Amino acid sequence: MSEPTTTSGLPQGPAITKHSAQRRRKGMLWRGMFIGSLLIGIIALITLFATIINDSFGLIVIDNKVDPSTLSDQPLESLDKAALQAILQQHISAGRFRQLNREQPFEERDQSDLLQLLEAEVIKPSIVASYTLQESLFERERVAAEAAKKYPQGTLTFHSWISGTFLVRPMHSNPALAGIRTAILGSLYVVMLTMLFAVPIGVGAAIYLEEYNGQNWISRIIETNINNLAGVPSIIYGLLGLAVFVRALERFTSGAFIGINNGNGRTIISASLTMALLILPLIIINAREAIRAVPQSLRQASYGLGATKWQTIWHHVLPSALPGILTGTILGMSRAIGESAPLIVIGASTFIAFDPNSPFSKFTVLPIQIYNWVQQPGEQFRSIAAAAIIVLLVILLALNATAIFLRNYYPRGAV
Amino acid sequence: MEQPISAVAERAVVTNKSRHQPIDLRRHARPGEQIIQVLLGLCGVISILTTFGIIYVLLREALMFFSLPEVMLWEYFTNTTWAPQINEFGVLPLLNATLATTFFAMLVAVPLGLGAAIYLSEYATPRARSILKPVLEVLAGVPTVVYGFFALTFMTPLLQRIFGQDTVQFYNMLSAGLVMGIMILPLVASMSEDALSAVPRALREGAYGLGATRFETAVRVVVPAAISGLVAAFIVALARAIGETMIVAVAAGAGPRFTFNPFLAAETMTGHIARISGGDISYGDIQYTSIFAIGLTLFVLTFVLNIISGAVVRRFREVYE
Numbered sequence: 001m002s003e004p005t006t007t008s009g010l011p012q013g014p015a016i017t018k019h020s021a022q023r024r025r026k027g028m029l030w031r032g033m034f035i036g037s038l039l040i041g042i043i044a045l046i047t048l049f050a051t052i053i054n055d056s057f058g059l060i061v062i063d064n065k066v067d068p069s070t071l072s073d074q075p076l077e078s079l080d081k082a083a084l085q086a087i088l089q090q091h092i093s094a095g096r097f098r099q100l101n102r103e104q105p106f107e108e109r110d111q112s113d114l115l116q117l118l119e120a121e122v123i124k125p126s127i128v129a130s131y132t133l134q135e136s137l138f139e140r141e142r143v144a145a146e147a148a149k150k151y152p153q154g155t156l157t158f159h160s161w162i163s164g165t166f167l168v169r170p171m172h173s174n175p176a177l178a179g180i181r182t183a184i185l186g187s188l189y190v191v192m193l194t195m196l197f198a199v200p201i202g203v204g205a206a207i208y209l210e211e212y213n214g215q216n217w218i219s220r221i222i223e224t225n226i227n228n229l230a231g232v233p234s235i236i237y238g239l240l241g242l243a244v245f246v247r248a249l250e251r252f253t254s255g256a257f258i259g260i261n262n263g264n265g266r267t268i269i270s271a272s273l274t275m276a277l278l279i280l281p282l283i284i285i286n287a288r289e290a291i292r293a294v295p296q297s298l299r300q301a302s303y304g305l306g307a308t309k310w311q312t313i314w315h316h317v318l319p320s321a322l323p324g325i326l327t328g329t330i331l332g333m334s335r336a337i338g339e340s341a342p343l344i345v346i347g348a349s350t351f352i353a354f355d356p357n358s359p360f361s362k363f364t365v366l367p368i369q370i371y372n373w374v375q376q377p378g379e380q381f382r383s384i385a386a387a388a389i390i391v392l393l394v395i396l397l398a399l400n401a402t403a404i405f406l407r408n409y410y411p412r413g414a415v
Numbered sequence: 416m417e418q419p420i421s422a423v424a425e426r427a428v429v430t431n432k433s434r435h436q437p438i439d440l441r442r443h444a445r446p447g448e449q450i451i452q453v454l455l456g457l458c459g460v461i462s463i464l465t466t467f468g469i470i471y472v473l474l475r476e477a478l479m480f481f482s483l484p485e486v487m488l489w490e491y492f493t494n495t496t497w498a499p500q501i502n503e504f505g506v507l508p509l510l511n512a513t514l515a516t517t518f519f520a521m522l523v524a525v526p527l528g529l530g531a532a533i534y535l536s537e538y539a540t541p542r543a544r545s546i547l548k549p550v551l552e553v554l555a556g557v558p559t560v561v562y563g564f565f566a567l568t569f570m571t572p573l574l575q576r577i578f579g580q581d582t583v584q585f586y587n588m589l590s591a592g593l594v595m596g597i598m599i600l601p602l603v604a605s606m607s608e609d610a611l612s613a614v615p616r617a618l619r620e621g622a623y624g625l626g627a628t629r630f631e632t633a634v635r636v637v638v639p640a641a642i643s644g645l646v647a648a649f650i651v652a653l654a655r656a657i658g659e660t661m662i663v664a665v666a667a668g669a670g671p672r673f674t675f676n677p678f679l680a681a682e683t684m685t686g687h688i689a690r691i692s693g694g695d696i697s698y699g700d701i702q703y704t705s706i707f708a709i710g711l712t713l714f715v716l717t718f719v720l721n722i723i724s725g726a727v728v729r730r731f732r733e734v735y736e
Contacts, residue, residue: 023628023630023631024628026628026630027628027629027630027631030630030634031534031538031629031630033530034530034531034533034534034537034538035534035538036530037526037527037528037529037530037531037534038530038531038534038535038547038604040527041527041531041550041551041554041597041600041601041604042547042550044554044597044600045550045553045554047565047569048557048561048562048565048569048597051564051565051568051569052561052564052565055568200458201458201461202458204454204455204457204458204459205455205458205459205461205462207455208452208455208456208458208459209459212452212455212456218456218459219459221463222459222460222462222463225462225463225466226462227721227725228466228718228721228722229462229465229466231651231654231717231718231720231721231724232469232658232714232717232718233654233655233657233658233659233660233685233713233714233717234658234660235658235660235685235688235689235710235713236469236473236658236710236713236714237469238688238692239469239472239473239688239692239706239707239710240465240468240469240472242692243472243475243476243707244468244472247698277465280461280462280465281462284462308445308448309448309452310447310448310451334556337558338556338557338558338559338560339558340558340559340560340661341559341660341661341664341685341689344660344664344689344692344693345688345689345692345693346692347692347693367558367560367661368560370560370561370564371560371563371661371664371665374560374563374564374567374665375665382568385564386564386568389561389564392558392561393557393561396556396557396558397553400552400553400556404549404552
């Protein structure tokens with residue numbers, strides 16, 4: 001027969017202290033593991049950025065076809081236009097010179113233009129070796145020795161792969177001369193058109209769901225539908241765009257109906273329409289939340305003064321919901337900038353050397369340019385991919401910071 | 416000559432009457448308002464059209480694919496070779512690679528995401544949370560192609576250093592899967608944190624009152640109470656991992672292969688769609704329709720997962736006052 005105190009199974013007497021100490025130790029251990037999992041996430045983020053930076057700066061060995069110091073006894077930058085033109089004429093064939101003149105007459109070119117020409121046509125620098133930032137900083141002697149041994153006529157310099165010229169130069173098959181101008185312009189075009197389609201439709205749908213017959217069957221169907229659409233993989237939207245916008249509506253998306261001949265519908269407008277469908281659920285969900293947060297008293301006051309439903313929405317509900325709607329819009333925008341899978345499916349080109357100039361142009365966008373470079377073998381493509389990633393991340397960070405600022409500056413429903 | 420005042424007054428009353436008809440306050444039609452309502456309704460209908468569009472397009476092209484003499488539905492699900500050149504169309508190697516990368520992604524994302532969520536919701540001070548949550552959001556905002564770059568330039572060399580250059584191929588499923596796990600970690604953490612935070616404070620107070628430690632409260636009271644939200648978060652993450660394209664397109668390798676060895680290259684469903692459609696394909700040929708069949712498989716898979724997630728939330732939600 002046991003005593004009543006022991007049947008409960010709980011420790012008694014001095015064992016209590018020991019038991020609770022044990023429990024506390026276990027708690028501390030797990031607390032450490034919870035913090036650890038969060039830390040791993042943060043470390044992953046830091047490693048990600050470190051990897052990108054590691055690849056976008058570093059020592060390079062440049063091997064010039066013609067040494068710039070042999071072209072003139074003064075530094076080339078200090079020469080005027082006429083002198084540069086003379087040097088250029090001296091070092092390239094007459095045919096090539098005439099061809100360049102035909103592309104753009106020399107009278108119209110300015111000094112910096114000529115410098116670029118000299119570099120591309122005469123000096124022809126090629127990067128024969130490149131090193132990561134880590135190697136450049138911590139193993140400088142080894143790198144220098146290796147470079148001197150392997151490439152005696154090359155010069156070792158520190159190079160930032162991301163630079164002003166990288167931003168404004170068009171595509172090029174040589175990574176040393178490649179830039180992301182076309183990709184940035186393509187991204188801008190696609191995103192602007194996407195927002196033009198998605199924002200009015202998304203906000204309109206949100207107003208309908210929140211302000212008009214919020215509880216009838218059609219609203220319920222739309223609501224379920226939006227939630228399901230938000231979970232559809234982005235590549236499926238690409239297939240939809242490929243079959244509908246690129247193929248079925250080819251006459252419109254290729255610009256053939258207004259006489260532009262592009263051959264097919266793999267154009268900016270197809271990309272924008274596809275992307276608009278992709279971010280529509282995101283915009284609707286965010287706009288709905290913003291509209292729902294507008295206090296009911298505002299609407300009642302407006303009705304009380306005799307305003308109609310639309311007057312109430314347009315003059316009172318929408319202005320108060322604006323910060324929230326803007327936040328959602330910016331989030332949608334950053335999604336549209338970073339997304340690339342659907343655009344690959346609808347056929348964004350990877351090599352485009354001319355600027356897109358209309359919604360019916362062929363195009364490429366930043367993420368696809370990065371995808372293309374990541375797939376190329378060779379350290380230098382990796383470096384320009386990393387540099388392009390930095391540009392992309394800076395754009396996205398700026399957008400997200402704006403969104404977070406808007407959300408914190410205007411708390412929900414407090415306008 | 417002066418008029419009598421009464422006459423002036425009378426005239427004033429008359430003009431006043433004729434100028435100001437009493438306003439008709441009865442309900443009347445406002446065509447403008449109705450047009451606006453219809454237009455707004457149409458905006459909502461576009462989302463339904465999108466769904467129908469997706470289903471119609473996928474079904475139409477997939478039916479064309481399955482009606483070809485070279486393809487048999489049974490073989491599509493059982494054949495372990497996908498080689499359009501020799502008319503072998505078995506989705507298993509692609510599906511297998513998708514499931515393998517997803518498995519590794521979930522292996523990373525679920526424990527870490529849940530752990531981070533428990534820390535954020537149960538341990539962190541409001542100040543710490545206000546700093547850490549945006550960090551997770553930044554992680555969630557990084558485009559997936561960047562993670563692809565990360566897999567190729569960091570994870571793969573790391574794996575090669577650990578397991579040996581000969582065992583680990585340059586393109587492999589493990590690297591893509593692990594990085595995909597890092598990618599969906601913020602999603603799991605943020606959705607789980609929402610679920611945990613929604614558990615009423617009274618439950619925690621009750622547990623503390625009975626002498627439970629913080630850990631015991633978190634694991635035995637809060638997590639079970641939020642289980643529907645947590646499971647939904649995991650399923651959403653699963654669907655996201657299955658549908659993820661860029662990381663696997665960059666890092667998992669090109670070319671289908673039926674293998675269970677995570678160190679080998681194998682193409683996933685999404686990776687295959689991206690690679691085939693990226694090249695110049697002619698409309699209507701067998702490769703073109705085949706990517707729609709794969710797309711349909713992918714769509715059904717993620718759609719079912721999303722439905723399950725919705726059902727879990729509705730069915731097992733613990734409602735508290």
